[in-house]
Amino acid sequence: MTGGGLGEFELIRRYFARAGARPGAGSTILGIGDDAAVLRLPAGHDLVAAVDTIVAGRHFLRGSDPRSIGHRALAVNLSDLAAMGAIPAWATLALTLPAADPDWLEGFAAGFFDLAREHGVELVGGDTTAGPLAISVQILGAVPAGEGLRRSGARPGDLIAVTGTLGDAGAGLEVARSPQRAHDAHARALLRHYEFPAPRVAFGRAVRGIASAAMDVSDGLAGDLAKLAAASGVAAAVDVERLPLSAALRATASPDQALDQALGGGDDYELVLAVAPAAASRLAAAAAGTATPVTVIGEFLAGEGVRWTRGGRSYVPARGGFDHFAGASTQFTD
Numbered sequence: 001m002t003g004g005g006l007g008e009f010e011l012i013r014r015y016f017a018r019a020g021a022r023p024g025a026g027s028t029i030l031g032i033g034d035d036a037a038v039l040r041l042p043a044g045h046d047l048v049a050a051v052d053t054i055v056a057g058r059h060f061l062r063g064s065d066p067r068s069i070g071h072r073a074l075a076v077n078l079s080d081l082a083a084m085g086a087i088p089a090w091a092t093l094a095l096t097l098p099a100a101d102p103d104w105l106e107g108f109a110a111g112f113f114d115l116a117r118e119h120g121v122e123l124v125g126g127d128t129t130a131g132p133l134a135i136s137v138q139i140l141g142a143v144p145a146g147e148g149l150r151r152s153g154a155r156p157g158d159l160i161a162v163t164g165t166l167g168d169a170g171a172g173l174e175v176a177r178s179p180q181r182a183h184d185a186h187a188r189a190l191l192r193h194y195e196f197p198a199p200r201v202a203f204g205r206a207v208r209g210i211a212s213a214a215m216d217v218s219d220g221l222a223g224d225l226a227k228l229a230a231a232s233g234v235a236a237a238v239d240v241e242r243l244p245l246s247a248a249l250r251a252t253a254s255p256d257q258a259l260d261q262a263l264g265g266g267d268d269y270e271l272v273l274a275v276a277p278a279a280a281s282r283l284a285a286a287a288a289g290t291a292t293p294v295t296v297i298g299e300f301l302a303g304e305g306v307r308w309t310r311g312g313r314s315y316v317p318a319r320g321g322f323d324h325f326a327g328a329s330t331q332f333t334d
C-alpha cells in the first residue's frame with residue numbers, strides 16, 4: 001500500500017510484528033512472517049473461532065480515538081469467546097487503511113496490544129491493504145473438549161442473569177456524538193464504557209459447567225435475549241425494573257431513556273446467562289471469584305418469545321435488536 005512513504009512491510013514490522021503476549025492457551029509454532037501461522041492447541045481441547053469486522057462510520061464514529069478503535073476491534077471478539085467459556089489464545093488482524101498515518105497506527109496498535117496483553121492473546125498474522133477504514137479481527141481460543149457454553153441450553157425454570165450494568169455504552173455513544181457533554185464525570189464514565197469495553201473473559205470461563213446457556217450482549221438485551229430464547233426453544237420473562245443500571249446512567253438519563261439504552265443501546269459486551277436455580281450458589285461463587293457483578297432479571301419458561309413487564313404491567317421495548325440489513329437502522333452513517 002502507499003501513503004506517508006511507509007511501505008506495507010515496514011508498517012507490519014513497526015506496528016504489528018511485536019513480541020506479544022504468550023498465548024493464554026496453546027502454543028505458537030510459527031507466528032507473523034510466513035505465509036500462515038502454525039498453532040497448537042493444548043491436548044484435549046476444542047478450537048473456538050470467531051471473527052468480527054468494524055467499519056468506520058458504522059461501528060465507530062469517524063475521527064474516533066485510534067486507541068479506542070484498536071481496543072474495540074479486539075474486545076468485540078474477546079466478548080464472543082467469553083460467551084463460549086473459551087480461553088483466548090491467538091488473533092489475526094485484517095486492516096484496511098485509507099493511508100499509513102503513523103500517529104493513527106501508533107494509537108491503534110497501543111489500544112489493541114494493551115488489551116491483547118491483558119488477556120494473553122498473541123497476534124500471529126493478518127493482512128494489510130489500502131481502502132476505506134475497516135478492521136477485521138479473527139480470534140482463536142481453546143475450551144476443554146465438549147465444555148464450551150452455547151446459546152441453546154436454556155431450560156424452562158432457569159434463571160436469567162446478566163453481568164455488569166446495561167445501557168452505559170449506548171449512552172456513551174450519545175456522549176461521543178456530542179462531545180460538549182464530556183466535561184461531566186458521569187458522561188465521561190459512560191463514554192469510557194463505549195470506547196473501552198471490558199469483555200467478561202474470566203467470568204465466562206468460570207461459569208462453564210454452571211450456566212446452561214450463555215451469549216454476549218452486543219446489540220441490546222431486547223434483541224439478544226430473544227435470540228438466546230429462540231436458540232434454546234424456550235420463552236423468557238423479564239421485569240425491566242430489575243435491569244442493572246449504573247449510577248452514571250441513572251444520573252444522566254430519565255428512567256425511560258435509561259431503560260431504552262439498557263434494552264436497545266448495544267455495545268455493552270456483557271453476558272446474559274441461563275442458570276438452573278440449583279446452580280445459583282455456584283453462580284454467586286463464580287461472580288465473587290472473578291469480581292463480576294451479576295444480577296438475576298427474570299426466568300426462562302416453556303413457550304417462545306420474551307415477555308417484558310414493568311411494575312407488573314406488560315412493557316414493550318422501544319427498540320428491538322440491531323440488524324444491519326433491517327429497514328429501521330439505529331446506527332450512524334456520518
Ligand code: ADP
Nearest residue numbers: 012016032033034035093095124125126127128
Ligand atoms: P501474503 O502475501 O503471503 O499473504 P503478506 O505480505 O500479506 O503475506 O504478510 C506478510 C506477513 O505479515 C504474514 O505472516 C501476515 O500474516 C503478516 N501480516 C500482514 N498484515 C498484518 C497485520 N496487519 N497484522 C499482523 N500481521 C500481519
Ligand code: MG
Nearest residue numbers: 126127128129
Ligand atoms: Mg496478505
